[in-house]
Amino acid sequence: MDAASQIRTPSSLPVLEVRELALRFGSRLVQERMSFAVAPRTIFAIVGVSGCGKSTLLRSLIGLMVPASGQVLYGGADYWAAGSAQRKHLRTGCGMLFQSAALWSSMTVEQNIDLALRQLTTLGEAQRVTRIAEVLAWVGLEKFGNFRPADLSGGMKKHAALARAIAGAPPLLLLDEPSAGLDPISSCNLDALILDIRSRTGAAVIFVSHELPSLFALADDGIFLDADSKRPIAHGSPRDMLAHSQEPTVHAFMRRQALPASAPAPVRATAPAIAPAPDQTRAHPGP
Amino acid sequence: MAVQVSETVTGVLAAAQARLSAWLGGPEEAITFLGRIPLSAVALCTRRARFPWPDFLRVTLQCSAQALLIVIAVNLLVGAILAFVGAVQLNKFGAGIYVADLVGISMVREMAAVMTAVVMAGRSGAAFAAELATMQSNEEVDALEVLGMDTAAWLVVPRILALTVILPLLYVFACAAGLLGGLLVATGMMNLSESAYLDRSALILITPHFAIGATKSVCFGFLIGLTGCWYGLTASRTAAGVGEATTRAVVASIVWVIVLDAVFALCAHALGV
Ligand SMILES: Nc1ncnc2c1ncn2[C@@H]1O[C@H](COP(=O)(O)OP(=O)(O)OP(=O)(O)O)[C@@H](O)[C@H]1O
Ligand SMILES: [Mg+2]
Numbered sequence: 001m002d003a004a005s006q007i008r009t010p011s012s013l014p015v016l017e018v019r020e021l022a023l024r025f026g027s028r029l030v031q032e033r034m035s036f037a038v039a040p041r042t043i044f045a046i047v048g049v050s051g052c053g054k055s056t057l058l059r060s061l062i063g064l065m066v067p068a069s070g071q072v073l074y075g076g077a078d079y080w081a082a083g084s085a086q087r088k089h090l091r092t093g094c095g096m097l098f099q100s101a102a103l104w105s106s107m108t109v110e111q112n113i114d115l116a117l118r119q120l121t122t123l124g125e126a127q128r129v130t131r132i133a134e135v136l137a138w139v140g141l142e143k144f145g146n147f148r149p150a151d152l153s154g155g156m157k158k159h160a161a162l163a164r165a166i167a168g169a170p171p172l173l174l175l176d177e178p179s180a181g182l183d184p185i186s187s188c189n190l191d192a193l194i195l196d197i198r199s200r201t202g203a204a205v206i207f208v209s210h211e212l213p214s215l216f217a218l219a220d221d222g223i224f225l226d227a228d229s230k231r232p233i234a235h236g237s238p239r240d241m242l243a244h245s246q247e248p249t250v251h252a253f254m255r256r257q258a259l260p261a262s263a264p265a266p267v268r269a270t271a272p273a274i275a276p277a278p279d280q281t282r283a284h285p286g287p
Numbered sequence: 288m289a290v291q292v293s294e295t296v297t298g299v300l301a302a303a304q305a306r307l308s309a310w311l312g313g314p315e316e317a318i319t320f321l322g323r324i325p326l327s328a329v330a331l332c333t334r335r336a337r338f339p340w341p342d343f344l345r346v347t348l349q350c351s352a353q354a355l356l357i358v359i360a361v362n363l364l365v366g367a368i369l370a371f372v373g374a375v376q377l378n379k380f381g382a383g384i385y386v387a388d389l390v391g392i393s394m395v396r397e398m399a400a401v402m403t404a405v406v407m408a409g410r411s412g413a414a415f416a417a418e419l420a421t422m423q424s425n426e427e428v429d430a431l432e433v434l435g436m437d438t439a440a441w442l443v444v445p446r447i448l449a450l451t452v453i454l455p456l457l458y459v460f461a462c463a464a465g466l467l468g469g470l471l472v473a474t475g476m477m478n479l480s481e482s483a484y485l486d487r488s489a490l491i492l493i494t495p496h497f498a499i500g501a502t503k504s505v506c507f508g509f510l511i512g513l514t515g516c517w518y519g520l521t522a523s524r525t526a527a528g529v530g531e532a533t534t535r536a537v538v539a540s541i542v543w544v545i546v547l548d549a550v551f552a553l554c555a556h557a558l559g560v
Contacts, residue, residue: 059429062433063432063433064429064432064433088435089435091433091435092434092435094433096430096433098426098429098430099426100425100426101425102425102426102427102429102430103427103430104422104427104430104431105421105422105425105427106341106342106345107341115434116434118337119337119434119435119436120434120435
């Protein structure tokens with residue numbers, strides 16, 4: 001932990017800090033110059049249009065993709081400069097919900113959670129069974145413990161994968177589009193669940209979402225990644241982004257509008273017809 | 288002077304390293320993959336890595352009991368075909384009884400191991416590649432890595448182990464089926480006595496032929512498992528990627544089995560066995 005980051009967060013050490021991160025697939029740039037810090041107990045949103053590199057950013061935070069440059073610091077320890085044993089240790093402090101849920105298809109939901117628990121904790125058999133029942137009840141899947149992932153619906157898979165991610169009580173949760181494909185009621189329940197998890201476990205949460213109501217309801221802080229300039233164009237909570245950002249993309253995104261001037265013709269021609277009124281987001285204010 | 292020499296040496300070394308890594312560009316990944324397998328095997332033996340017993344048992348069942356019938360059927364026919372072709376030729380010289388030697392040696396030394404390997408490449412090699420490629424595209428492999436699991440120990444070692452152990456057993460059944468196929472043709476078509484045929488066949492089993500065939504089948508099992516897992520884990524993350532991985536795994540396994548068989552033939556010739 002060096003002086004610079006202490007100055008930036010005088011009250012407490014950030015759970016995660018990213019400095020000047022750049023991500024590339026071969027010679028193709030995905031995003032660059034990303035810098036942000038996630039304070040303890042914060043819900044941090046990664047926002048941006050489809051394909052701007054949100055999932056890729058999460059993958060590089062969790063050690064699945066080597067960044068082209070920059071640093072990822074967990075509690076001050078540089079992940080990509082660490083040795084393999086320390087990397088493994090840092091990684092197990094994160095619970096990850098993948099965009100595709102990524103449940104192990106050859107095992108039942110209970111066995112999925114059990115494997116995560118055996119790997120991350122030293123709990124005995126009986127304690128694991130209790131914990132599995134607890135997290136399944138938390139996400140509302142008590143009755144589906146012995147189902148295989150293939151027999152669950154898309155939304156249930158997401159919930160089961162969330163149960164697996166929170167089972168080991170990680171200090172940092174990374175959720176890739178947790179509410180994508182959920183009905184409005186389940187989506188709303190999920191928002192409540194994420195707040196509940198934060199208050200019970202004290203974990204910090206980084207989440208990717210396109211759902212404006214969720215973003216406004218949950219996020220304390222965030223970053224907006226731009227697909228065109230390939231760098232972040234706004235920081236802060238969604239409300240702050242809307243209030244302070246000059247970027248048309250941010251405003252269009254947060255108000256669910258088509259981009260006014262530079263958007264390609266077909267989008268401009270069709271989108272306003274189906275887009276709701278500009279102040280529709282006001283109808284779903286956060287708590 | 289000394290500075291110049293050291294600068295030249297450093298320059299040459301750097302250039303050599305660049306050339307080497309450029310040349311290794313593709314194979315680098317393969318070498319890492321190959322290197323991880325013994326490391327993971329050691330980790331499993333010393334109980335530092337988890338072994339997936341349910342998965343191992345499922346895979347073992349898939350490539351043993353469920354494959355037995357087709358292996359027997361294929362080798363029975365191959366034995367019969369060899370006897371048929373051999374009988375026609377050998378009868379011209381009045382050496383019909385030697386059809387037992389022909390069938391016995393070619394089955395035990397070559398065909399049983401190769402045919403079983405080809406069948407298993409199409410069954411298990413393809414299944415491994417498809418299963419792992421699907422897991423890869425569903426991010427299941429990533430989910431294992433995030434947990435800090437040794438993915439080679441969890442996914443690759445059990446599959447290779449299952450095939451390496453099972454293929455020699457299937458080979459024994461294949462030999463028996465091939466000899467039976469030969470016996471049926473020899474007694475049915477050429478009126479050889481069963482006891483004469485079996486006497487000559489038995490002589491073959493105490494020769495090095497059987498040892499050579501069994502050794503080959505162990506190597507083929509390892510090779511098919513390795514190839515299937517490699518193409519599965521390196522598949523691109525799309526539905527088309529799964530299909531492509533499966534095809535490539537089967538084709539590569541069969542080609543490598545034949546190449547390895549040729550290497551065995553050369554070595555056996557050089558050693559005079
Ligand atoms: N394996 C890969 N190889 C090359 N390019 C890739 C690969 N994976 C993703 N990309 C590219 O990286 C960019 C970012 O992809 P990513 O999946 O991170 O987007 P995203 O922001 O999560 O989108 P979405 O909201 O649709 O999930 C995309 O333009 C994609 O084409
Ligand atoms: Mg994504």
